[in-house]
Structures are given as structure tokens and as C-alpha cells.
Amino acid sequence: MVSAAGAPGAALLGPAEVRRIAARLGVTPTKKLGQNFVHDPNTVRRIAAAAAVAADDVVIEVGPGLGSLTLALLPAAAHVHAVELDPVLAGALPGTVAEVAGPALAAKLTVRHADALRTAAADLPGAPPTALVANLPYNVAVPVVLHLLAVLPSLRHGLVMVQKEVADRLVAGPGSRVYGVPSAKLAWYAEARSAGRVPPNVFWPVPRIDSGLVAFTRRDPPPDADRRAVFAVIDAAFAQRRKTLRAALAGWAGSPAAAEAVLRAAGIAPGARGEQLAVADFAAVSRAAARADAPAGAAAPRE
Structure with a gap:
């Protein structure tokens, strides 16, 4: 015993x-x-x-x-x-x-x-x-x-x-x-x-x-956002965390210009960095990309 x-x-x-x-x-x-x-x-x-x-x-x-x-x-x-x-x-x-x-x-x-x-x-x-x-x-x-x-x-x-x-x-x-x-x-x-x-x-x-x-x-996730799409934005934003989002999201969006357009549509300053964004902001970027039909990165996001 x-x-x-x-x-x-x-x-x-x-x-x-x-x-x-x-x-x-x-x-x-x-x-x-x-x-x-x-x-x-x-x-x-x-x-x-x-x-x-x-x-x-x-x-x-x-x-x-x-x-x-x-x-x-x-x-x-x-x-x-x-x-x-x-x-x-x-x-x-x-x-x-x-x-x-x-x-x-x-x-x-x-x-x-x-x-x-x-x-x-x-x-x-x-x-x-x-x-x-x-x-x-x-x-x-x-x-x-x-x-x-x-x-x-x-x-x-x-x-x-x-x-x-x-x-x-x-x-x-x-x-x-x-x-x-x-x-x-x-x-x-x-x-x-x-x-x-x-x-x-x-x-x-x-x-x-x-x-x-x-x-x-x-808690409930941000509304009208797809988790995998949002996680892809997060992965891209922090892959090169010292860069501005315009540069860090260039590969994900297709080009720096496309990234800037999506960010501006989401109400995010292109010169901001990933560590400044809350999850609701990443969701806003994802939604803006979907509206613009921007070519999201091919790589699947990590969980």
C-alpha cells in the first residue's frame, strides 16, 4: 500500500x-x-x-x-x-x-x-x-x-x-x-x-x-474572421518582428505595396510592428485581405 x-x-x-x-x-x-x-x-x-x-x-x-x-x-x-x-x-x-x-x-x-x-x-x-x-x-x-x-x-x-x-x-x-x-x-x-x-x-x-x-x-474570438487566416497573418507579422508590417507582411500579401494597401484598409499604420497589434487587429488585417482578395501566403499557419 x-x-x-x-x-x-x-x-x-x-x-x-x-x-x-x-x-x-x-x-x-x-x-x-x-x-x-x-x-x-x-x-x-x-x-x-x-x-x-x-x-x-x-x-x-x-x-x-x-x-x-x-x-x-x-x-x-x-x-x-x-x-x-x-x-x-x-x-x-x-x-x-x-x-x-x-x-x-x-x-x-x-x-x-x-x-x-x-x-x-x-x-x-x-x-x-x-x-x-x-x-x-x-x-x-x-x-x-x-x-x-x-x-x-x-x-x-x-x-x-x-x-x-x-x-x-x-x-x-x-x-x-x-x-x-x-x-x-x-x-x-x-x-x-x-x-x-x-x-x-x-x-x-x-x-x-x-x-x-x-x-x-x-472567450469569443474576433467576429467574422477565420482562425487559420488570422494565424497566417500572425505568423508572418512575427517572422521578422523587427521589420515594419509593410515589410513583414510583404510575402504574405504578395508585395510590400499590397501589404500596405491591406493594412490601410484595416486601419493599421503600415509602419507599425507586429508586437503593437492585438488579436483583433490581426483579425482586421485578415478581413481586409479577404475583401481585397489579396493572395494570402500558401504556407499553412502553425497552431
Whole structure:
């Protein structure tokens, strides 16, 4: 029987339990999969509380690992879908939850051995997910968040732990020196805010960087705009972020002159730069291009 760490409330894993389970499974955290396991119960409680999961929320958790955060989410949520790429961890998680928290909470868990970047709504049986809560592998954090927001329109809110530098970018607004593609694309789907910093010493192994919590709430995207078309404008605008939009969008629009015409039609100064535009401005550029039938770039936008 695995003993549970922590005070009253959900049964959680402490450092000894995390290492004991990993040893039993023959698991060594790998950099390739971005595995850094949280072993501090207080941090897990803090993340679960900040996520504000309601009793009717169906949570999707990406990269549950040994189950530290999963155990904190199950008592609060109606159900948790855990998507895990590592087959050993995916196979062991239901047993760990049953052993630590009991069969009642284990019944609220569905584990899917899969790549989150290839996961769609049809892969998650039952009521659709309403919340994303995850300690995301740092190497795929932004693509995972954007992909899940795109394929799971049922998501209403979420909280993700990512590299602090990435967290700063995700919550940045126009005019910030770290505002860029991730900031603008996340803003298409949701309003994001910083929910705090997480120090390295709560992880095993200890990373060389701080982590940050990003909370988001779904909102309607800009009206009368196509997401893929808007994302193509964002990609082009930041591909050469030091250039003016007239120059940066030249390839996308067909020429500098065409880019200037589209920008003026959208009410955007051609001499502005990408970091000055909000997602609504990028949508305005996209709409102006569609009205002018400007030849948008052939390359598909990155999620």
C-alpha cells in the first residue's frame, strides 16, 4: 500500500512516494518526454486550488506522470481524462489512484495512452472536457495548449504549468517585449493571466529553470474572421518582428505595396510592428485581405 502525504483532504504523493512508485515501475524521468515530476503536496494543492475546478467540470490533464496532480483534481472534478504519452506511466496510473485514493475516485478517471497533439474530442468518451489543468512538458507546452483549445471547443477555462519564460509570453499583451506568436494565438481563444511562479525544488528531477502558472478563460474570438487566416497573418507579422508590417507582411500579401494597401484598409499604420497589434487587429488585417482578395501566403499557419 502506498502511503499518502499531506494534511487533511485529498490523498497526495510526497517525495518518498514519488520515488518509490517510480522505482517500482522502473521509470527514470527523461528529458525527451519533458518529464519533471512534482513531488511537493503543497504545490499540488496550490495548483488545484488556482485551477478553480468545479464539481461539474470534466478535466483533461496532459502528462499526468505518476499522478501527483491527478490525485488533487479527482476529488474536485466530475471526471478527469488523463492523456499520457509514456506507456508505462499510462498503464500504472489507474492502479496508483486506486491504491492511494480508493476505488471511488479511481472510477472518475479515464487514462488515454496517446499524444495530446493528436487527441481530438472523439477520443474522449462521455461528457466533453470543460477544463484543461496540466503540468505540461515544456518542449510542447504551447502547441498542446493551442491544439486542445482548437479541437475542444467545450473547454471553458484552464490552468497550465509551463516554463516561466513561456508563461510570460503566453500572458503578454501588445507592446510587451515578450509579446509574440504564442501571446496573440492564445488571445484568439481566451483571456490569459499569470497565476504565479513555481520554484524548481518542487520537482524531481530539479529543472534548471523556474516554472509559471498560466490561467485562462475562454472567450469569443474576433467576429467574422477565420482562425487559420488570422494565424497566417500572425505568423508572418512575427517572422521578422523587427521589420515594419509593410515589410513583414510583404510575402504574405504578395508585395510590400499590397501589404500596405491591406493594412490601410484595416486601419493599421503600415509602419507599425507586429508586437503593437492585438488579436483583433490581426483579425482586421485578415478581413481586409479577404475583401481585397489579396493572395494570402500558401504556407499553412502553425497552431
